[in-house]
Amino acid sequence: MISPMQKFRESEVYKSIFRHKYDDTQRNRALQIVDNVFLHLHPVRIPRHATNVGFTWGMGGITFLLFLILTLTGVILMFYYRPTAQYAYEDMKYLMNDVAFGPFVRNMHRWAAHLMVITVMLHMFRVFLTGSYKPPRQFNWVIGVILLVLTFLLSFTGYLLPWDQLSIWAVTVGTNMARATPLLGHDGPFGLELGMKIDNDIRFVLLGGTQVGPPTLLRFYVGHCIFLPLIASIFMVVHFWRIRKDGGISGPDTTKKTF
Amino acid sequence: MTTENNPQTNNPSPQITPTPLPRKAKQDRAPENDPGLWRMGRKSFFSFSAWLAFFGFIGISTIGSLRMMFPRILFEPSKKFKVGLPEEFLIGEVSEKFIDKGVWIIREQGGFYALIAICTHLGCAPRWLPTENKFKCACHGSGYYKNGINFEGPTPRPLERAAIGLADNGELEVDLSLKFKYELGDWVKEDSFYNYVA
Amino acid sequence: MKYFLEIVTKPDNIPIVALLFLVVFYTWFAFKKARKNDSQELPEEAKLDDKIQVWPNLVRVEFLGTLIVFAILAVWSITIDAPLEEPANPTLTPNPSKAPWYFLGLQELLVYFDPWIAGVILPSIIIVGLMAIPYIDINPKGNGYYTFKERKFAILTYYFGFLILWVALIILGTFLRGPGWNFFLPWEYWDPHKVVVLNNVDLSEMIGIPTKNPDNSLNIWATLFGFSFVSGFFGILGAWHYNKFKKTETYKLMGPIRYWTTSLLFWGMAFVVLKIILRLLPPVLGAYPIKYVWVTPWFNI
Known part of the structure; x- marks a missing residue:
């Protein structure tokens, strides 16, 4: 008598999805990683210290997880949000008061974003302390720095979207630094000499106007929801790919007795 | 920082330097036929033009996309507006009636000037503190005297003045698009101050 | 104290409180591991060098980590609501107005430097400097394990930059800066009318060279003095260490390129600290705070 489960396991449908058996053998464990598009980011075998949370702190992985959470919750929030000065704030009120699980999803998006900034910093801290940027991983550190900047930019652009007092003034203070950019800002050193005015300098590109207003909201929205996540994803792909190509997670070089 | 080994020897994946394939030596021409700087064959000329076209296209597309970020028309509140008859203001008073438009109207003995309510440090809106007789910015604590000159905090320069003058109907009119900077010596210019003695 | 507690427990500031604890914990934790590694022949990590299979060893850890993160986020999101203040009003600046918390370190630097330095030049140098680290640090030791003894200079510099110039300034900017960006101690009342004398002088004025001529134009001697001060700072310290x-x-x-890049970044960091000291120390000694060390017609430092 074979159980229905066993029968299902031997059916054509099951076999077409899972291309290997689940018996606990070395081969099946390897296939579990190699045959799975999501898991094949990993190598099949890694040194034991790489699974030790005390060594890695898991911060890079948590950062990626938070990015996924933010993508998911962000997409849900987009259903209830219109990026115009007229509606943005009302939509926030609507979301917080009249949408089931609206506050929960928004809170999760907000707190995951804060957490991601922290984990990115701690990940960088750990990578520095274990010297993991040293050859051959120099370039991956550079990509990591770019991802750090992108994380800040993502968080900063998202800050404006609720269109409340907190967001508009944080962004006013933040973008006003751009007006003082040397050469490219109308208030910066040598800006006036190069013909920079309030309506043609670098700050204008960010704001889409001469002050934080409706065009700014739209620009930040598009940047926050499409442009920056896209760029960040590309850099993340390279970041993860380079971990594998640079010899996996860093560890002491035991082939040489230099300690 | 101490170093014992050369980093190159420690590199787990040493660089492989392939031996270059032998190239066909270019024929040298007799010096009198040598075109000098213009030594470029037909094929390399085509190759050069093709690359030029390629990068030209990319470059012009980039410039075009950047240009697209600057719209030709902005829908922003008018920069020019009337603020009322001169008699409506008191001598020595800092009028906050038009703070919504981002400007203070100040009447002194000799006339009027309009200070733009944007902190020259980072663009916050400062407040007028009548008891302390100064403008104070909440963001970083920059302070300005009543005439707009900075005296405390991190701000690098005085507040800016907007153009002020008399409209046809006898009311004062402020134009925020014309700015006067003290440090450039603009405050003696016409329109930076409206002479008025009652 | 009430105001301090209020600001500490503000929903948007919870990450900073968390960051404070996390940074202290991880600094201690890394140091502990480094000391252990430094005291023995082989680093701990080298003993755990045997290869194991990712399924299930690593995937299990990742799954557990995912669950923990979800649990934390779920509890956090249920118990604390993200703030939503009054609708945006471009004419009413809240007092104090603060940037998002992770930029408050930079906002704090705005007190000491003009916006083009604090907001543009310094962040750019930080980013480029961070990117340059792998290329200027040629010490092959300490690659892939915790250590302190083998790379003291690198680790101490990073600690200083990250813990003092980034995290500590964020905490100062968030918790101790009140209305008017005035400094308030934790037990003080956030008085919006607090009057602090912020009359600054330039460094040249402190030694008797006026920055402005009587006709309000710039005094060329002050500019030259500032130039010699700044170039002297970098020149003397740079030359001293080079020798x-x-x-x-x-x-x-x-080689010279790596050395001088490192030197410039290091003394640049020291210069930021020097400027902060020049602003904060004189009032303690009963003198005016320093506004600029170098005044030119185009920019001031």
């Missing part, structure tokens, strides 16, 4: 360092084996391996 000490040029004979060493490390310098030969680094």
